[in-house]
Amino acid sequence: MDRERSEVNDIDRSLYDFRYEEKEGEFYRVKEGLTPDIVTEISKEKHDPDWMLDFRLKSLQIYNDLKVPDWGPDISGLNMDDIVTYVRHKTGMQATWEDVPEDIKNTFERLGIPEAERTSLAGVGAQYDSELVYHNVREEVLEQGVIYTDMESALTGEYADMVREHFMKLVPPTDHKFAALHGAVWSGGSFVYVPPGVKVDIPLQSYFRLNAAGAGQFEHTLIIVSEDADLHFIEGCSAPKYNVANLHAGCVELFVGKNARLRYSTIENWSKNMYNLNTKRAICEEGATMEWVSGSFGSHVSYLYPMTILKGNDSHCEFTGITFAGAGQNLDTGAKIVHTGERTSSFINTKSISKSGGESTFRSALTIKEKAKDAKASVSCASLMLDDISRSDTIPAMDIRTNEADVGHEAKIGRISDDAVFYLMSRGISEEDAKAMIVSGFADNVSKELPLEYAVEMNNLIQLEMKGAIG
Amino acid sequence: MRINTLQKPTWNALKINDAVVEESVILNGSGRSVVEKIPAGVIIGNESCKDCGGCDLKDAVDIRSIRCGMGEEADSFFARSSADVLMVHARKDRQVAEPVNIRYLMENGDSNADRVEILAEEGSAITVIMDYSSTKKDAKGFFGVQTKVRVSKNARVHLVKVNLLGLSYLCLDDIGVTVEDGGSFDLTQMCLGGGRNYIGVAADLAGYKASFNGDMGYLCLGKQELDMNYHIAHHGRKTGSELQVKGALRDEARKNFRGTIDLIHGARGASGNELEDVLLLSEGVVNKTLPVILCDEEDVEGTHGASIGRLSSDILFYMQSRGLSKQEAELLMTKAKLNYVRNLIKDEHTHGRIQYYMEEAFR
Numbered sequence: 121m122d123r124e125r126s127e128v129n130d131i132d133r134s135l136y137d138f139r140y141e142e143k144e145g146e147f148y149r150v151k152e153g154l155t156p157d158i159v160t161e162i163s164k165e166k167h168d169p170d171w172m173l174d175f176r177l178k179s180l181q182i183y184n185d186l187k188v189p190d191w192g193p194d195i196s197g198l199n200m201d202d203i204v205t206y207v208r209h210k211t212g213m214q215a216t217w218e219d220v221p222e223d224i225k226n227t228f229e230r231l232g233i234p235e236a237e238r239t240s241l242a243g244v245g246a247q248y249d250s251e252l253v254y255h256n257v258r259e260e261v262l263e264q265g266v267i268y269t270d271m272e273s274a275l276t277g278e279y280a281d282m283v284r285e286h287f288m289k290l291v292p293p294t295d296h297k298f299a300a301l302h303g304a305v306w307s308g309g310s311f312v313y314v315p316p317g318v319k320v321d322i323p324l325q326s327y328f329r330l331n332a333a334g335a336g337q338f339e340h341t342l343i344i345v346s347e348d349a350d351l352h353f354i355e356g357c358s359a360p361k362y363n364v365a366n367l368h369a370g371c372v373e374l375f376v377g378k379n380a381r382l383r384y385s386t387i388e389n390w391s392k393n394m395y396n397l398n399t400k401r402a403i404c405e406e407g408a409t410m411e412w413v414s415g416s417f418g419s420h421v422s423y424l425y426p427m428t429i430l431k432g433n434d435s436h437c438e439f440t441g442i443t444f445a446g447a448g449q450n451l452d453t454g455a456k457i458v459h460t461g462e463r464t465s466s467f468i469n470t471k472s473i474s475k476s477g478g479e480s481t482f483r484s485a486l487t488i489k490e491k492a493k494d495a496k497a498s499v500s501c502a503s504l505m506l507d508d509i510s511r512s513d514t515i516p517a518m519d520i521r522t523n524e525a526d527v528g529h530e531a532k533i534g535r536i537s538d539d540a541v542f543y544l545m546s547r548g549i550s551e552e553d554a555k556a557m558i559v560s561g562f563a564d565n566v567s568k569e570l571p572l573e574y575a576v577e578m579n580n581l582i583q584l585e586m587k588g589a590i591g
Numbered sequence: 592m593r594i595n596t597l598q599k600p601t602w603n604a605l606k607i608n609d610a611v612v613e614e615s616v617i618l619n620g621s622g623r624s625v626v627e628k629i630p631a632g633v634i635i636g637n638e639s640c641k642d643c644g645g646c647d648l649k650d651a652v653d654i655r656s657i658r659c660g661m662g663e664e665a666d667s668f669f670a671r672s673s674a675d676v677l678m679v680h681a682r683k684d685r686q687v688a689e690p691v692n693i694r695y696l697m698e699n700g701d702s703n704a705d706r707v708e709i710l711a712e713e714g715s716a717i718t719v720i721m722d723y724s725s726t727k728k729d730a731k732g733f734f735g736v737q738t739k740v741r742v743s744k745n746a747r748v749h750l751v752k753v754n755l756l757g758l759s760y761l762c763l764d765d766i767g768v769t770v771e772d773g774g775s776f777d778l779t780q781m782c783l784g785g786g787r788n789y790i791g792v793a794a795d796l797a798g799y800k801a802s803f804n805g806d807m808g809y810l811c812l813g814k815q816e817l818d819m820n821y822h823i824a825h826h827g828r829k830t831g832s833e834l835q836v837k838g839a840l841r842d843e844a845r846k847n848f849r850g851t852i853d854l855i856h857g858a859r860g861a862s863g864n865e866l867e868d869v870l871l872l873s874e875g876v877v878n879k880t881l882p883v884i885l886c887d888e889e890d891v892e893g894t895h896g897a898s899i900g901r902l903s904s905d906i907l908f909y910m911q912s913r914g915l916s917k918q919e920a921e922l923l924m925t926k927a928k929l930n931y932v933r934n935l936i937k938d939e940h941t942h943g944r945i946q947y948y949m950e951e952a953f954r
Contacts, residue, residue, distance in 0.1 A: 191600040191608070485605055490874070508856070508889040515601050520878040520899050523840075523871035529897040533854070533886045 146221070147249070149207040152334070154200045156180060159304050162206045166272055166307060171284065179293040179303025186297040193421045193450040193479070198365050198395045204335045205305040207249040213270060214254050224248050231358065233327050241354075243268045245326040247339055250307040261320060267313040268324055271340050274311035283311060286342055290373040290401045290429075298397040298423075302338050302371045309339035309370070312353065316377070319350035323385075328370070330359040330394075336367035343384075347377040347405075354385045358418065361391035368394055368419070374402035376410050378432065383411040385570055387578060390418035392448050397423050406432030406461070413569045414441040415578050416453050425483060427456035430464035430492075441470040442566040445478030445510070454483040454516075459492035459525075468499045469565055474510035484516045488525045495525045503533040504562055592668055594661040594763075595791050595820035597849055599885060607847055607879050610789060610818045616733040616761065618672050622701035626677070627692035632685030633717060636678040654708045657739045659767035660791025660820050669737040669765065672704035679709045681717035681746070690718035690751070690938055697725050697734045697756055704735035704763075711746035711774075718749040720941055723756050724784065728951065730757025731786075737765040742774035744798065749777040751936050755948050756784040758813065764790045772798035772827070779935045782809040782838075783948050787816045794823045796830035796861075803832040808932030810925065811844030811876075812952060818846075821865075824853040825891070829860040836867045837928040839921075840876035851883040852893050859890040867897040868928065872921055922953055 148165070150158050159180050163173040188195065214220045217234050228234060228246050237244040243257030245268070252270040261268070267279060274283045293303035310326045330337045345351050359366060368390060376382045382402070390396055396419035402410045412426050428437040439455040457466045472480040482501045503512040514531045536558050544554035560579065567575040596609040629635055659666060681687055693707065711717050723734055734756060742748045748768075756762055762785040770776050782788055794803045803823055811817050823832045832852060840846055852863035869878055882895040902921055910920035926949065933945050 191602060481599075483601055485602060503884075503886065505886060505889040505891075510889070512886045513599060514884045514895075515599060516882065517601055517605050517607060518878075518880040518897065518899060519605060519607075520869075520871065520880075521876075523873055523876060523901050525871070525900045526903070527897070527899040529880075529882070529895070529899075531882070531884060531893075531895050533884050533893040534891065535889045 147207055147209055147332070149204050149332070152202055152204050154180070154183070154205065154305070158205065162305055162307060165206065167276065169276060169280070172275065176304050179300045182293045183297060183300035183304055186300055188297060189423070192423050192452050195395055195421055198367060202334055202364065203367050204332065205338065206307055207332045207335050208251045209248060209253060213252050215256055217254060220254050224253050227329060227331070228254070228327065231327065231329070236325065240322060241325050242320055242322045243324045245270065245310045247308045247326065247328045249330060249332050249335060250337065252308055257324070264318045264320070265315040266318060266320060267311065269311055271309040271311050271342065279311065279313060282313065282344070283342065286344065286373060286375060288371070288373070290403055291371050291399050295399065298369045299371065299399050302340070302369050302399065305336070306338045306340045306371065308337070309341045312343040312351070314345045314349040314351050316346040317348045320352070323352040323354045325354040325356065328355070328357040330366055330368065333362040334364040334366065336369060339370045341370070341372040343382065344375045345377055345380045345382045347380060349377065349380045352383040352385065356387050358389045359391045359394055362393050364393065366391070366394045367397065369397045372400035374410065376402060376404045376408040378405045379407040381409040381411070383413065385413040387415045388418055392418065392420050394419040395421050400426040401429070402427070403429045403431055404435035404437065406434060408432055408435045410437045412439045412441070412455065413566060414439070415566050416441070416443040416451055419451065420449060422451040422453055424453045425456050427458070428466070429458045429460065430466065431460050433461040434463045435461055436464065437466040439468045439470070440565055440569050442563050443470070443472040443480050445472070445474050445480040447476040447478060450479040452481040452483055456485040457487070457497065459488045459495040459497065461492060463494045464492055465496040466498070468501070470501045471562055471565055472503045472512060473506060473559065473562065474503070474512045475506040477509045479511040482514045482516065485519070486517070486527065487519045488522060488527065490521045492522055493524045495522070497525070497527045499529045501531045504559070505533065505535045592664045594665045594789060595818055595849065596662050597881070597883070598822060598851055598853065599883065601881070605879070607849065607881050610847070612763070612789060614668065616702060618704055618733070619702045622698070622703040622734065623696045624705065625694045627694055628689055629691065630687050630689035632682050632687045633691055634680040634682065636680065637675055654710060654739050654741050657741065657767040657769050658793050658795065659737060659739065659765045660793040660822055661763065661765040661789065662791065665737070665763065665765050665791065669704055669706055669735065672735070673706045673737070676706040676708055679707065679717070679719055681711045681715035683712040684714040686716045687718070690720045692938070693719065693721045695723040695734065695736070697723060697730065697732055697760065699725070699727055699730040699757065700732055702733040707736060707738045709738065709740040709748060709750070711742050711748045713743045714745045715743070716747040718751065718937070720751040720753070720936070720938055722753045722941060722944070723762065724944070725755070725757035725760065727757055729759055731759035732757070733761045735763035740768040740776065742768065742770040742776050744771045745773040747775045749779070751941070752780045753941060753945060754782045754784050754788060755944060758784065758786050758815065760785045762788045764788070766792045768793070769795040769797050770801035770803065773800050774798060775802040775804065778803070778805040779932060780807045781929070781932055781945055782807070782817060783945070783952065785815070788818070790817070790819045792821045794832070796823065796825050796827050796832065798827045800829045801827050802830065805834040806932050806935055807836045808929045809838035809846070810929060810949070810952060811838070811840045811846055813842045813844065816845045819848045821850045822853060823851065823863060824855060825858040825861040825863060826855050828858060830858055831861070832863040834865040837932060839870040839872055839925040839928065840878055841872040843875040845877040847879045849881045849883070850895070851885060852895065854884070854886045854888050854891040854893055856887040858888050861888070861891045863893045865895045867899070869899045870902065870921070870925055870928065871900055872925070
């Protein structure tokens with residue numbers, strides 16, 4: 121009997137790859153490119169306080185002074201002269217789905233956001249292009265004193281001083297070229313403040329949708345979780361595919377207070393014309409816990425390395441991630457962790473899958489500073505090659521500056537084990553099911569960390585598409 | 592001079608993508624090299640290969656083009672700085688039991704760069720021990736050596752490198768090897784001496800079932816610095832590589848380790864593994880580790896692992912329960928790591944010299 125060839129298909133993005141054409145006059149947009157005039161125009165349009173306009177213009181100067189990274193995937197296809205940095209629907213943000221413009225509402229309904237809000241979320245922010253179009257939070261969460269609002273309101277409202285105190289302090293514009301770009305043209309995003317001792321039982325979610333062709337999205341997420349508080353924040357993102365480059369250069373800053381816990385989950389499914397140059401960073405005070413759960417499935421090129429600074433003694437970080445690189449994708453993902461406090465601990469556990477010519481790179485930096493006595497850290501990464509035209513690299517760096525530390529690292533690259541397939545087939549499972557099962561199990565580290573609804577979405581991204589494609 | 596550059600770099604801020612060595616060393620050509628033993632079946636020649644009756648010039652040219660671990664700038668440095676090449680040829684099918692010993696005695700103020708080429712012809716086996724040492728422990732100077740090795744079909748080369756130089760020496764040890772069908776290359780290195788040591792190793796596993804087996808042991812004390820770059824390229828099918836790096840850092844010592852397993856498209860059935868084990872003995876040490884796997888082929892397996900830090904609490908408890916102090920336990924474990932590598936060197940004289948150096952270092 122001829123042995124059938126089995127293969128795993130790329131992720132199907134048809135669920136996300138739909139769009140509504142913009143109607144004339146519905147949207148406000150700045151010109152393509154990046155100039156002081158455009159930055160000033162964005163600032164004016166957003167009613168920024170004066171300090172923010174200064175901040176934006178200084179960031180633009182820094183952007184112009186910094187070089188494009190010379191160590192990562194090629195981003196020469198990204199030309200800032202062609203990117204529109206601000207696109208906003210003229211109706212502004214709404215507090216009920218009924219008031220959201222019809223096409224935009226339909227977009228989010230197809231993505232399942234309103235339904236998720238009703239069933240499993242404490243609050244939702246929905247961003248369409250450069251600004252939020254919908255924001256709402258449950259009454260009982262508001263009564264706990266939790267603040268969950270759009271960044272534009274936060275910047276001028278009751279919490280303006282707190283925002284100013286924290287805005288781009290963890291990720292300064294000098295950090296790298298695209299942090300500077302973000303500082304210059306940021307718009308949208310969410311501000312979350314959880315008061316001391318408050319535990320938010322069900323997650324908050326922000327969903328970012330970039331609909332406009334040739335546009336950039338630069339949302340800023342600022343979360344402050346106070347002492348003894350607890351929060352799970354979910355971030356989702358997608359875009360329809362265009363023939364021109366789109367850019368995502370968001371920024372996430374997370375402040376985790378003493379003995380607090382923050383889980384930040386992301387399912388990223390940008391379209392394959394997207395350059396995803398996102399920056400995420402957290403800082404943990406004494407006894408705090410930071411948990412990252414990250415699934416990277418989309419975009420043409422990704423540079424994504426959430427960073428955690430374990431500043432407080434006894435603070436802890438876990439990073440769990442999966443990356444699936446298919447045809448036309450070069451996904452450079454990983455994590456950075458800096459231990460500065462005593463008895464701090466961290467665990468990085470990642471998986472990557474390469475398929476149909478896709479390139480995935482796991483890149484990490486673990487730094488244990490001189491004062492981080494009794495620090496413990498572990499880095500584990502595994503990569504699965506699904507064919508011989510793809511590529512998978514691992515580049516885990518470790519910089520250890522104290523003898524009172526324990527650091528372990530392990531990595532493995534290989535293909536689906538013939539023995540495992542044989543074992544499953546010998547128990548009556550077909551070859552296609554066996555391979556699907558193995559790949560699904562390989563991704564289990566992330567899916568089991570997600571809330572059920574999102575684990576289902578992620579499994580849909582992988583497993584359901586595989587089922588019909590093998591054989 | 593920029594050396595030990597990573598093939599696929601990472602964040603520049605980590606300062607591990609390469610190393611920079613000032614090229615202002617004044618080479619005075621002093622220092623003594625001696626080939627102590629020339630066993631039967633081995634030919635020692637010079638650059639023109641005139642004295643070599645066992646192979647033709649074409650082989651020599653092939654060796655010259657072998658890529659080394661430190662990179663192109665080091666290549667041109669050695670080509671400029673070293674007038675002659677010491678050539679070691681093992682004749683076809685000769686299994687040479689006795690090692691060839693090449694000893695470099697580098698005293699205070701000496702400064703020299705040398706090139707060595709080793710050709711193991713088809714079916715031959717040879718061990719070459721290269722030992723660099725100074726009489727005085729605090730001797731200052733420069734020593735550089737570039738070693739290119741061609742391992743022909745079914746041949747076997749065991750190259751041993753022992754660094755016992757004075758603690759103010761700058762040392763460049765640049766190695767390149769290509770291994771043909773069924774050939775195997777074993778590299779055993781011990782780096783105990785020298786003040787600033789740079790090691791670059793590039794292995795090209797070109798042939799079917801070619802293999803590389805590397806074992807490196809080091810001890811960095813005081814202000815010693817060690818910078819390593821290993822690049823093992825799997826071109827051939829069913830090629831195999833194993834790399835183990837073991838060592839200890841104490842006082843204000845600094846060490847960088849870059850190890851790249853490069854599984855190139857077409858190397859079906861290849862397997863590459865690397866393991867690093869570092870014992871950190873003092874507060875002021877700095878350890879940077881970057882184990883890289885580059886994978887461009889599906890039917891391969893690549894693994895790496897690293898264990899970095901202090902002596903584990905289990906081992907420490909076991910030893911203390913048997914009456915050893917923490918310092919004695921650390922010393923014992925450091926010696927155990929280094930002795931594992933030392934014991935791979937099958938030469939009593941070299942053994943003795945390493946043992947003596949280690950005892951002195953721990954005194």
